[in-house]
Amino acid sequence: MDFSLNQEQEMFRGYVRKYLDDAGQTKTAREFIKGETESLQSLLTGMAELGCTSINISENYGGMGLGPLDLIPVLEETGRSLLPGLYLETNALVVPLLEKFGTEEQKERYLSEISNGTKSFSLAWLEPGGSYNPSGINLVVKEENNHLILNGVKSLVPDAELADHYIVLGRTSTGNSKEGISLIIIDRTATNMSIQSQKNIDETRRLAELTFTNVEIPMNQILGPLHHGWETLQEGLLSFNAALSAVIVGSMEKVVEMAVEYAKIREQFGQPIGRFQAIKHRIVDMKMDLETARSLAYYANWALESNAEDRVQAISCARLFATDAFTRISSDNIQIHGGIGFTEEIDCHLFVKRARFYENYLGSTEHYYNQAATALGWSNKDEAIISV
Amino acid sequence: MDFSLNQEQEMFRGYVRKYLDDAGQTKTAREFIKGETESLQSLLTGMAELGCTSINISENYGGMGLGPLDLIPVLEETGRSLLPGLYLETNALVVPLLEKFGTEEQKERYLSEISNGTKSFSLAWLEPGGSYNPSGINLVVKEENNHLILNGVKSLVPDAELADHYIVLGRTSTGNSKEGISLIIIDRTATNMSIQSQKNIDETRRLAELTFTNVEIPMNQILGPLHHGWETLQEGLLSFNAALSAVIVGSMEKVVEMAVEYAKIREQFGQPIGRFQAIKHRIVDMKMDLETARSLAYYANWALESNAEDRVQAISCARLFATDAFTRISSDNIQIHGGIGFTEEIDCHLFVKRARFYENYLGSTEHYYNQAATALGWSNKDEAIISV
Amino acid sequence: MDFSFTTKEEEFRHELRTWLEENLPEGWLDGTSKVSKNEGEYAIFLRNWQRKLYEGGWAAIAWPEKYGGREATLMEEIVYQQEMVRVKAPALVNYVGIHMVAPTLMQIGTEEQKSKYIQKILTGEEVWCQGYSEPNAGSDLSAIQTSAVKDGDRWIINGQKVWTSFGHLADRCFLLARTNRFDKKHKGITVFLLDMNQPGVETRPIIQMDGQHDFNEVYLNDAIAYDAEIVGEVDEGWKVTIALLMHERTGIGGQVFTLEQQFNELVSLTKELKEDDQPLMANPLVRKEMIDLYTRTRGSLLNYYRNLTKTLKNGHPGAEGSMDKLMVSELTKELLSQSISLQGHQGVLWKEDAITANSYWQDNYLYSFGQTIGGGTSEIQKNTIGERILGLPKDMGR
């Protein structure tokens, strides 16, 4: 029995923590909000130099060949400082997909790029209408002369301008079920594709609508089996959600620290407010949420790494608990801060907004309830079946 | 705008309160638990003398001809002292059914009996299996020689030994839908019916299983239209649930008073515990629940009395809120009392048990959610349609 | 028990409704109105609306006729709030002047103060703000440190105020300052009617988490007030403050009616939004959540009516207002949070990209965080309810 990160993992966390602390924690996110992306770019370069981007990439492609548990410290620290950008999507969603389903050519190109920190990926999934269900995928992909022709619109694509490549969910055969959906890798610079930015309540992440008008892509840009992109994606989502849970734990830890610090120094009625049980016990509830989210997240990543039987329910529930608890405690943090917590100046609101961004990100809350229920054998519906 | 009980109603409350206070409040309930029913019987007689049993009965049959709002003070006070017996069922469920659907003969007999306080009714609805849905009604009623022959089993019949009459839900034609169910009035003393008591977690109410073996009843004991007992019953349930909400408000008020009193006198760490915000704010939450339950209950009864358009949703929601809040605050009351609250000696647990008794009494929580949704036009299903 | 409005009250409603239809800004009711986001232009827009209300006789309905009011009853004030919420009328820039300062001056102001200020409050010529909270005096108002030192017939005022609504637009401030350092806590505080348009007064905007600017910091550096600008007695300002709060006799009516409106709009949203071709309302999980919200929204409205009944009978509001405030602000926050969840991931789309007009849900959601803080935090309301209504012992800190 040893339920803890190992010494190397904690040591690596120390490096990343120090690096992000030196960069001023949420300072990068705040500059990003103002439209200044330089400090983010240099920070990401520095993180790549630390090795963050290569942790879970095979040694063949310049990586360290490590697993989900080794990713946790980096993920937590990015959550702690509300780092903008696509580290989570690139390393926790796309890397596992490429590792398992990529052609040798795709791996050579993309995994090496990611490993050395020069390129990142985003995911073009949602369309106007906003449904993550298979029926929501209507972007038309036609095959012509050994090329794919894409027509349609993708919405809420995260950090579309920062990404170098997108994984696009397109419909390669007719219908509205999960059959006939394929994953296609597209460069941001593809011709006939336009990007229109969309305003996100979480300004540390940008969103955009991508419009595809006869965008032509070589056939070999398909990731995984043709028409079976939905099942392929599910594999990546397991990894993504385990990782997302860890990112949220990092954010939650910072939120609890903020609340504790403020409750110690802020005085009202001649007392530090942390002495009042209304404040003290609320912060304790936040702490309980944090530690439970952490246990669930660590276990989810362990289950993923060990290919444990209960990994699907472990990951779904870790995600569900983390997203819910993050919204709850980041909101409570504003209440504890009182008026000052309601201002733009203090970071409280940035955490609330990030929490809302994650709530239904890459799958609705209800979808993950169903996924967990199916995995536990509590459901007859196959809406959430995982093809692994 | 005047959202309050009128002076006469509050004055009548005063009489009932005094009467029940003089009788030692929950003392009667505690004696009932021990199997002593004498003090209950004499209390009920006294209440009848005060006029409690005749309030909402037409003047033709010896009543005062008043409405649901006039019943509120009595209902609240019975809840306050956790009065055993069938006042609620008799006066708030059976009286409105008899008034609206009873034959002249039935009214003459039963309403007069109820009005003068000599007789009470119980309801034999559930069967083994425990479903309140129409499909749960399987007691077979056959017509023979202008008589009805009943065969089957009724379960969880409240205070079957105290009641003089039952309203039995029986199936007068085949099938398992709501069509073909009839309401039949049966005397406790009917031959070929056996009563087997069942242990109730709320010992202030007794339960029993009734077994009918060729019980023969005259045709004129059917209440309301033959085969349409289900729709008939719904009418009575509206009245019942509005009244139940008021009973619960009375109980909740007492629970809040208990918590406040104890928090003022119990000292720990050199302070009355009511000074600690953990205790103080929890009691405030209880008080908020109480007042909201009260507003909803009063309005529900007003809506019933005024035949307001929103009466169905008002009554369903008053019931839903009251049952839920009662369980919540009576449980919190134990926590506030600490160890002593966990003992049999203090009344705390009696309120928790009554709350659990009401939770799914005469319809499940989910049923009332659906009823409210249907009434609000939010549902396409007719599972909860009210035929009024 | 009677939930109806009298014929007179309904006539009042009809008169107001007719006036609003004719006088609301162009395109207001059909949602085509464009209000400038430029701060200066928005200020002019608000002042124009205030002026229009005055001209229509709708600026200060509860005031005595001799001051230009129409001596509206409490129920007419309720009707007024319902109608204003119904049309989502523009904010009342001189709220503090009309509902707090002027009634207080009518009650305890000098004749000079009455004649100098009241008429200009009514016309909107002079906009007022409130100078209460300070960085170290939020929940504990008695801890204010802004000082006023006597200098002949003048007082020299130094300190900092915060959370001053419309402070950047205000001409005058109803200011609390400490005039006696030796008296502790509630004693030694004096109320001044401070001229905001002087060199010693500087306002700086507070930008809220919703990106808006409603509040300000006010810095007082040797600001000047005169003896004639003191309300009540020197060192006895706490009583004036309490008196002023008593004039808000409709309590949180506006917020209750707004909550009701938001609930109804949430029902529409839940019927309009679809998942797999089914309206969200067909989803049992959503429906249950909506019934819960319906129940508590109704509950808070009915609680408010019950307390209103008491106010009507007693002639003045009681401590129950704390219960209304607590419940409505917490429920508003919860309902608006739910409105974001229901939109799925599209719920994060903001401003012009939000899926419903004017970023209605997103902006109201973010704003709602202030509602459980401003005007007394929920924690303070719970202390008040516990101590004043339930009679529990006071916190040790006080």
Added chain:
Amino acid sequence: MDFSFTTKEEEFRHELRTWLEENLPEGWLDGTSKVSKNEGEYAIFLRNWQRKLYEGGWAAIAWPEKYGGREATLMEEIVYQQEMVRVKAPALVNYVGIHMVAPTLMQIGTEEQKSKYIQKILTGEEVWCQGYSEPNAGSDLSAIQTSAVKDGDRWIINGQKVWTSFGHLADRCFLLARTNRFDKKHKGITVFLLDMNQPGVETRPIIQMDGQHDFNEVYLNDAIAYDAEIVGEVDEGWKVTIALLMHERTGIGGQVFTLEQQFNELVSLTKELKEDDQPLMANPLVRKEMIDLYTRTRGSLLNYYRNLTKTLKNGHPGAEGSMDKLMVSELTKELLSQSISLQGHQGVLWKEDAITANSYWQDNYLYSFGQTIGGGTSEIQKNTIGERILGLPKDMGR
């Protein structure tokens, strides 16, 4: 990260499991066992079980070999708890003796105390209880008033204890009494090893809300203890108390594993119960509730494992035990409440009429109300977590 048990630990489990299968009371595992409800007979049943454990070498596994233990590791203690919960083994009547008194005596008892008490604790010959709480000293244990006054080599003890588990069966009591009235609070308290079988000691049953009798009031009227029955120093009993609590190194393991078991049984119940021919688990509202409970049940088990890892590494338990206690007791109460709701109106059927065997849900539900109170209320746990783990300032009352 490693959730496995070692081969040695699994061998230990196998040995215990085999022993249990052979030695549990007749019919225990298949549910046909009939335990008498007569209090005297039940006491004999519990003492017999204690004796059987002793004879099998399973009464005090963590004790040193020289005292008759098997020097079990912490992980073996965990396995022991898991297995005992799995078979719902009978209660350990001498829990206080084995897990608290004896280890404390081994650490700081005199040689005479060790030889006089420890062996009899192991065999179950002498059952112990704990004399801590008093009517006015519940959450605030330092407020105890029971007094011990010196009289030669004797102490005359007067006062009242409450919440004494198995006090009616106990032969001896680990008793806190005040020996110095001038020292306030934690000082001036002394620990006595009181003989319960004497005229000055009277126990009265406390009947719980579930109708059971686990606890007692203990009245001390000139009860006698001797100098030789003092543990540690006179007036320094508080330290002994703390030392004693430190011996519960598995924390609330038993409750965690019980919660896990109850959750699994609730899943079965939800699949078995039907409404309109559909299992309740097919109802989306129920399923969502069950996923929530699953998540938090797993969360509390994993939190426990994480804290256990810390204990294994540090060699002693930390304040995190308060977090385990808080979460598990609150969640247990919630889960059992839900179990009643799920049964619909049949959930009120009790004892022999309950719809599941042995009134399992109803009795556990009622009992669960004590779990958030006994062993430190949830409010006290929150203070501990806030102050000892988060470093927030102490309550003013202390």
